[in-house]
Amino acid sequence: MMSTAQLSSIQKSTSQHVQFSATDGYTLAGIQYTPALPIKAQIVVxxxxxxxxxxxxxxxxxxxxxxxxxxxFDYRGIGQSAPQHLKGFEMSYLDxxxxxxxxxxxxxxxxxLKTFVVGHSYGGxxxxxxxxxxxxxxxxxxxTGAGWHGYMPFKEKxxxxxxxxxxxxxxxxxxGYLPWSKLNMGADLPVDVYKQWRRWCKNPTYFFADPDQPELKTLYAQVKTPIYAVAALDDDWALPNSRHAFMQHYRQAPMHYQNIEAQNYGLKSIGHMGYFRQGAEPIWDEVLMTFDRYIADET
Structure with missing residues (x-):
């Protein structure tokens, strides 16, 4: 792992606020971070x-x-991609x-340039x-897990x-929406996201059991992208059993499961959010070295 000072000595990067369209035309707000040296590849978070x-x-x-x-980038209804008033904003969690x-x-x-994705929880x-x-x-x-409380330890459940x-x-x-920000749990959520998420989390197979979404199993079975699915053993929201319950539906994707423990990365804890907090650089190194190998193997 390199320190911030060492990274700064390698190259500078710039960030730029951007806007782009979702595939249905909704305008989304993002930030693009660009290296000074020639770009290896693209990562979408x-x-x-x-x-x-x-x-x-x-x-x-x-x-x-x-x-x-x-x-x-912020999804629709979240952060800089949210409407001025969230009450009455209609959307599907799947959007x-x-x-x-x-x-x-x-x-x-x-x-x-190759494109890679780094997903967090829903992002996976x-x-x-x-x-x-x-x-x-x-x-x-x-x-990334199935969200069912039954996969969680008793206290978290x-x-x-x-x-x-x-x-x-x-x-x-x-x-008329879930004011998560008032509870210090994240950005406020549109009411439709809240309702669907609450309903799906009541089932061990999550939204794959939703009779209104019969096409989801077929959609996920079509994905052939290699996936590296990481679960921290202190992440009560997405322990390995929850991860497997969801990730098994990527039936054709080459799947690499990894269980990690905080002490092996010099961390006191990881939980559900620590994958991206300061100090998680050793975890990021593994991600980027993996992507480097894909680039090297195909050049």
Whole structure:
């Protein structure tokens, strides 16, 4: 792992706010991090539910300093891609993958440059919803699981049960959206995202059991992109059993499972968010070295 000072001595990178269209025409806000040296490849960061793109800034700057052009972006209804008033904003939770991530993958296409995806939680789910997953050479995802409380340790299971069934419903009924920011849990969520997420998390097979979404198993089975699915053993939201319950639906994708422990990376904890916090550079090194190998093998 290199320090920030060492990275700065290698090359400078620049960041630029950009706007691009989702594949259904919705305008999304992003930030593109560009290295000073020739670009190795493109990385699209696919965010977790309700996590604004700025959370991934450190990773993006780190990867850009090592030659990757990185795009972070906010899904519709989130952060800089949200409407002025979230109440009354209609969308499907699936739109983030189906239209938004598809649009981001399309936006970064440049002649001769490979595209990789780094997904966090929902971001690892989203690839199977895209219309252009065949453009992605490989995906690394962290904390991607099925969301069912039954996969969680008892204490976390009880906490999630209280939030879904006691805390959130009356707040959403009054506000017309889930004011996550007021609870210090992330960006506010559109009501449709909240409702679908709550319903799907009640089933061990998540949205694959939704009778209104019969096409999802077929869509995910079409993905052939190599996937590296990482689960921290202290990530109560997406432990290995939860990860497998979801990732098994990428039936044709070459799958690489990795379980990690915080102490092996010089960290006190990782949890569900620590994959992208300061100090996680040794984890990022593994991601970028893997992508480097794909580039080297095909040049």
């Amino acid at each position: 696919s965010s977790a539910t309700g996590v604004p793109q700025q959370f991934y800034r450190r990773f993006a700057e780190y990867a850009a300093a090592l030659g990757y052009q990185v795009l972070t 983030w993958g189906k239209f938004d991530l598809s649009g981001a993958i399309e936006f970064v296409q440049h002649a001769g 789910q989203a690839l199977g919803l895209t219309s252009n997953h065949q453009r992605v050479r490989a995906m690394y995802c962290f904390g 009880m906490k999630v049960h209280v939030m879904w069934n006691i805390v959130f419903p009356p707040i959403v009924a009054v506000k």
